[in-house]
Amino acid sequence: MDYNYNQEDKALVAVDCIIFGFDEEDLKLLLIKRGFEPERGKWSLMGGFLKKNEVLDEAANRVLYTLTGLNDVYMEQLYGFSKVDRDPVERTISVAYYALININDHNPKLLDQHSAQWFSISEVPQLIFDHNEMLDRALKRLRRRTSTNPVGFELLPKKFTMRQLQKLYEVILGEELDKRNFQKKIKQMDVLVKLKEKDMTSSRKGSFLYEFDKEKYQEKVSDGFTFRV
Amino acid sequence: MDYNYNQEDKALVAVDCIIFGFDEEDLKLLLIKRGFEPERGKWSLMGGFLKKNEVLDEAANRVLYTLTGLNDVYMEQLYGFSKVDRDPVERTISVAYYALININDHNPKLLDQHSAQWFSISEVPQLIFDHNEMLDRALKRLRRRTSTNPVGFELLPKKFTMRQLQKLYEVILGEELDKRNFQKKIKQMDVLVKLKEKDMTSSRKGSFLYEFDKEKYQEKVSDGFTFRV
DNA sequence: TCAAAAGTGTTCACCGTACACCCATGG
DNA sequence: CCATGGGTGTACGGTGAACACTTTTGA
Numbered sequence: 001m002d003y004n005y006n007q008e009d010k011a012l013v014a015v016d017c018i019i020f021g022f023d024e025e026d027l028k029l030l031l032i033k034r035g036f037e038p039e040r041g042k043w044s045l046m047g048g049f050l051k052k053n054e055v056l057d058e059a060a061n062r063v064l065y066t067l068t069g070l071n072d073v074y075m076e077q078l079y080g081f082s083k084v085d086r087d088p089v090e091r092t093i094s095v096a097y098y099a100l101i102n103i104n105d106h107n108p109k110l111l112d113q114h115s116a117q118w119f120s121i122s123e124v125p126q127l128i129f130d131h132n133e134m135l136d137r138a139l140k141r142l143r144r145r146t147s148t149n150p151v152g153f154e155l156l157p158k159k160f161t162m163r164q165l166q167k168l169y170e171v172i173l174g175e176e177l178d179k180r181n182f183q184k185k186i187k188q189m190d191v192l193v194k195l196k197e198k199d200m201t202s203s204r205k206g207s208f209l210y211e212f213d214k215e216k217y218q219e220k221v222s223d224g225f226t227f228r229v
Numbered sequence: 230m231d232y233n234y235n236q237e238d239k240a241l242v243a244v245d246c247i248i249f250g251f252d253e254e255d256l257k258l259l260l261i262k263r264g265f266e267p268e269r270g271k272w273s274l275m276g277g278f279l280k281k282n283e284v285l286d287e288a289a290n291r292v293l294y295t296l297t298g299l300n301d302v303y304m305e306q307l308y309g310f311s312k313v314d315r316d317p318v319e320r321t322i323s324v325a326y327y328a329l330i331n332i333n334d335h336n337p338k339l340l341d342q343h344s345a346q347w348f349s350i351s352e353v354p355q356l357i358f359d360h361n362e363m364l365d366r367a368l369k370r371l372r373r374r375t376s377t378n379p380v381g382f383e384l385l386p387k388k389f390t391m392r393q394l395q396k397l398y399e400v401i402l403g404e405e406l407d408k409r410n411f412q413k414k415i416k417q418m419d420v421l422v423k424l425k426e427k428d429m430t431s432s433r434k435g436s437f438l439y440e441f442d443k444e445k446y447q448e449k450v451s452d453g454f455t456f457r458v
Numbered sequence: 459t460c461a462a463a464a465g466t467g468t469t470c471a472c473c474g475t476a477c478a479c480c481c482a483t484g485g
Numbered sequence: 486c487c488a489t490g491g492g493t494g495t496a497c498g499g500t501g502a503a504c505a506c507t508t509t510t511g512a
Contacts, residue, residue, distance in 0.1 A: 010239035433483035
């Protein structure tokens with residue numbers, strides 16, 4: 001006999017996106033001011049409901065695209081949140097994703113449309129539902145990832161200086177790093193290309209720009225290489 | 230105005246449990262022979278649907294308890310699986326959990342009731358739906374965990390020998406380890422208690438038994454200690 | 459010529475790894 | 486007395502961490 005699926009309880013399934021950016025100074029989080037009840041006017045992660053013919057990854061990408069206009073962004077499923085009353089209106093399971101984007105890349109019009117705003121990680125306000133919990137988990141995961149994978153490049157412009165890269169690692173890991181040791185480790189990884197160009201905005205001497213070599217990186221990953229900073 | 234939740238698509242939410250055990254020889258996986266359609270008679274992870282007033286963790290524990298009679302078991306949420314047709318009967322999102330249990334601890338009657346059986350990891354058959362994919366992911370996670378947390382103790386009896394512990398690490402990591410180096414590392418962790426007792430079954434000389442000191446371990450974890458094998 | 463950031467090497471301590479022999483015991 | 490698994494220590498190379506001075510150039 002067939003099992004009767006009808007006796008089971010259905011639920012809404014949502015995705016919520018923890019969107020990280022970096023502005024050369026601070027690790028930032030993109031939040032929206034919620035435009036509808038419940039919790040209208042409060043700060044919230046950008047989210048959306050999973051559609052009938054959609055996979056979770058697709059839903060998360062759709063949500064991110066709606067807010068930023070960006071596709072092909074680094075994104076990773078984080079965790080499923082399921083407190084019974086996390087959404088007071090209806091039972092909703094939310095699967096959180098986190099994304100790393102270049103803070104200068106996105107479409108500012110869209111941000112306005114959603115009353116979205118970047119917050120420094122250290123100044124994130126109280127969020128709706130269990131969104132602060134989601135953020136905590138995302139931060140932990142990001143820190144761990146950062147110390148084993150060179151994920152951080154997703155957060156930088158295409159060309160960047162060593163100083164920027166180091167600063168990024170510092171804000172993610174929450175600690176200061178030694179310039180010399182940092183460069184040594186990064187160079188050892190051998191996934192950067194040093195350009196002939198210099199960035200002249202930060203000093204009189206100017207500092208060389210680098211690019212991330214994605215192919216070299218992929219190659220190394222598939223060779224079972226592990227990165228550690 | 231309130232947002233109208235009714236326009237959204239609901240789905241069934243399930244949990245599936247990847248249940249690992251260890252029999253001094255091999256890493257094993259507990260599977261059930263499915264007793265109902267679809268895919269009746271095929272091998273499958275033990276799963277169940279999330280109930281209205283239940284959190285995912287609770288559902289996973291309930292499922293595990295139903296099959297093994299065990300409570301308070303090491304369990305961790307793994308990943309949300311959402312392919313549109315993963316369950317052909319109805320749209321079902323499944324959140325996979327993996328559990329580490331002592332293979333001698335569970336209730337054998339319950340296993341019979343569910344036509345459940347242990348399989349060596351290397352001999353796992355084709356499973357229904359996306360369950361093989363779930364297993365792959367669980368194995369990867371377990372390997373990573375094992376090399377940073379002393380997770381393996383959950384899989385051993387309360388008292389165990391060094392040889393057993395090493396064998397366990399070997400089957401999880403899929404490589405042979407050096408006896409002397411292994412002991413050094415484990416002793417360095419300082420989370421084991423050496424007992425006065427010996428296990429005499431494995432050799433004429435007998436080998437000392439150890440216990441895992443959970444409190445010491447917790448203490449170290451909360452001090453920010455990281456374990457690495 | 460000076461201020462401000464960029465760039466660069468060395469030393470030391472510790473950790474991971476490779477490796478081989480003696481010990482205790484029951485049969 | 487011997488076969489079997491248990492138990493132990495050392496030497497070496499590599500990696501992470503600490504640390505300071507020189508270079509460039511626009512103002």
